[in-house]
Amino acid sequence: MRVLITGGAGFIGANLCAFLTGFPGVRGVVALDDLSTGSADNLDGTSAELVTGSILDRPLLDRLVAAADTVVHLAARPSVPRSLADPVASHEVNATGTVNVLEACRRTGAHLILASSSSVYGDTEVTPKHEDLATRPLSPYGAGKLAAEAYALAYGSSFGLPVLPLRFFNVYGPLQAAGHAYAAVIPAFVDAALCGEPVTVHGDGEQTRDFTYVGTVVRLLADAVLRRVTSPAPVNLAFGTRVTVNQLITMIGEILGAAPAVRHVPARHGDVRHSQAACDRLGLLFPNVDPVPLGDGLKHTVAWF
Template sequence: MSAEKQLLITGGAGFIGSHLAQACLERGHRVRILDNFATGLKKNLEGMEVDLVEGDIRDEALLAKIMKDVDGVFHLAALPSVPRSVKDPFASHDNNITGVLRVLIAARDAGAKMVFAGSSSAYGDTEVLPKREDMPVSPLSPYAVTKVAGEHYLKAFARVYGMPTAIVRYFNVFGPRQRNDSPYSGVIAKFCRAALEGEVCKIEGDGLQSRDFTYVADAARGTLLAMEKEVPGGEVINLAGGNRISLLDLVNSLSKFCGSQVRVEHGPDRPGDVKHSQADVSKALALLGFKTEFSFDEGLEKTLEWYRKEHPAPC
């Protein structure tokens, strides 16, 4: 896909979506954003020249209207979070499965390529590491089920209609603009807030659980590459650094950047969570030429500095 394309980002006012919008603009693309602001924020788009449409991804008429001149669609809009899906599985289903199907049909009818934001939660708690795209999926939570269903819809549309589609599986993306004011916030966002405010970091479990944390600028760049590069229809591609960081390692790194030891409190394991996660990143390199540019510590330092500016505190 060459420059000067009209791209639509659903959920583009959100954490990852706003960084993706920025990456698209820097590459010379025109950007339209559809967001209902359930979790996204208009301030995430400050300074960006985008066509912003407020609305719902399940609105069939609205989708048909805003898709008319679109060359490619990034579908990031979703109700995120494992705990949220455990609390209200139907809401996750309605937003994440009905939503993706509505967007997919509209993109098909517009002749647009679609890139879907999948999740490493699709792999479940397999003991085999690193996690490869050809492994069987084994979702443990309602949220993970919705993400796997979305993937299967994109694969089916590629097979049945010959529609160009691609799926990127994110692995614990973190960075600036990630909300830390919600019970469903990501662990790094929560821990940064706790560290800056001198509060206790609450770890669910022993803290040895590990994740392949991915800095948001890298995730956005990889997602854009999945749109720009020619890949087989319905291809699933891990976007991550291929490393594992435990929550205790995270706390130690935060302590280093704060200049004092961050306090920790342990609680019971969280239902639906996986113990360890690490991506095999060989396909991303082979198909997209993608590898991460930011180390975990580099990304964490940038993230903590952003939270410091947004929420000045003693740390």
């Protein structure tokens, strides 16, 4: 089994490279990454081959996909605020880049696993969010992810391509970058708390999120690669836990032994209020998955910082 991971030098991609290299049944792992948010350092200690380049380079994609049995497509501009700042760039990478990857897969029939996002649901009051709910993205990022998964499913039905579109919710853990304007909530909070600075909460902190530890995500992705799991419909990748941002801060404070100071700023446009996955479809495809509990995952994450 040879695996190409687009976005392989990013947070989830590099964790997956580390998990897959040396895994029984995996003969080679190639990471394609333009290093726009990822870093070559993330691959230190793995035997994955890094190819520095873009999913917008179609000849390069054709060459790399031709040498792969499965493509895990993670490359993206993965941020709601960045998509609001530059919707066209977001569309180019997240939507057009995905069509490029699908075209390359169509030539060889490679199995494609795609990272979509819970942001496709938008701000619905319905929780948990089942995959058959109407999708109403609130941001260009969410719209691009919806387009990406729609294209993947269309390539499945039109060309018989074996695809698995997964809607990731909030993934966290080691290698997730902190200290920049678009940092995700857990690394931003842990980084601030360790520096003795207040954590910044957008809104009242009663918004909820469904967090999944990256170790759980990469084990599930590896299982999907090895069993060539496909689905004719999108599948939520989260486990239905619902935690408020305020509860998260309390948990981080307990691990660090001191409650972080909190600074409230206005809620961000494009952010959804509540996020919690229905996970019955995931359970049917991956009956043996055993997610790392949030408290344990937070301890591993704090230890990594």
